[in-house]
Amino acid sequence: AQSVTQPDIHITVSEGASLELRCNYSYGATPYLFWYVQSPGQGLQLLLKYFSGDTLVQGIKGFEAEFKRSQSSFNLRKPSVHWSDAAEYFCAVGAPDSWGKLQFGSGTQVVVTP
Amino acid sequence: IAGITQAPTSQILAAGRRMTLRCTQDMRHNAMYWYRQDLGLGLRLIHYSNTAGTTGKGEVPDGYSVSRANTDDFPLTLASAVPSQTSVYFCASQSYSNTGELFFGEGSRLTVL
Numbered sequence: 056a057q058s059v060t061q062p063d064i065h066i067t068v069s070e071g072a073s074l075e076l077r078c079n080y081s082y083g084a085t086p087y088l089f090w091y092v093q094s095p096g097q098g099l100q101l102l103l104k105y106f107s108g109d110t111l112v113q114g115i116k117g118f119e120a121e122f123k124r125s126q127s128s129f130n131l132r133k134p135s136v137h138w139s140d141a142a143e144y145f146c147a148v149g150a151p152d153s154w155g156k157l158q159f160g161s162g163t164q165v166v167v168t169p
Numbered sequence: 170i171a172g173i174t175q176a177p178t179s180q181i182l183a184a185g186r187r188m189t190l191r192c193t194q195d196m197r198h199n200a201m202y203w204y205r206q207d208l209g210l211g212l213r214l215i216h217y218s219n220t221a222g223t224t225g226k227g228e229v230p231d232g233y234s235v236s237r238a239n240t241d242d243f244p245l246t247l248a249s250a251v252p253s254q255t256s257v258y259f260c261a262s263q264s265y266s267n268t269g270e271l272f273f274g275e276g277s278r279l280t281v282l
Contacts (some may be wrong), residue, residue: 098273157209
């Protein structure tokens with residue numbers, strides 16, 4: 056069975072500083088991996104996804120993530136955060152034949168301070 | 170373009186009552202999903218539908234039912250609500266294209282007393 060772990064429940068970062076959110080997954084083969092962002096009172100929006108190929112993927116809003124098979128990780132990064140990046144971030148894993156049926160991590164809440 | 174519309178936005182319900190959460194999409198997507206979001210647990214899949222006329226069970230289907238009479242609508246029904254069904258419910262849709270992206274509604278917050 057697939058599973059996703061986001062070790063950090065809450066992260067506080069200063070505006071302009073770099074951000075890295077951790078995600079570890081458990082899956083028998085190469086999974087489909089996703090990062091979603093949820094602003095308060097809103098639904099989830101896709102930031103980026105990894106299906107295959109280049110292990111460094113670029114997403115929207117200046118985010119990127121790197122798939123590391125050896126570490127079963129898919130960490131999300133942004134070089135310089137903006138106040139508007141304050142939100143909850145979810146990592147998710149899906150099987151190649153049913154990627155809409157996602158297993159989500161418990162989320163990481165990001166707070167951005169001036 | 171509205172995308173996915175969920176109704177109601179918020180509802181307080183007495184235990185034992187029947188409740189239907191509505192979900193409509195205008196993107197003509199094939200697949201639709203219902204997730205519930207609970208603090209510390211992320212989102213968990215309740216039911217899904219790969220295409221009109223078919224449905225399937227997700228990770229936490231007990232106490233819920235769905236139907237998919239047409240492409241656009243995917244209602245979620247709680248036949249007899251219990252307090253453990255207090256949650257935020259998200260409907261999502263997906264097109265069978267290369268992107269594989271899920272499009273989410275804004276959620277329905279349900280409180281069962």
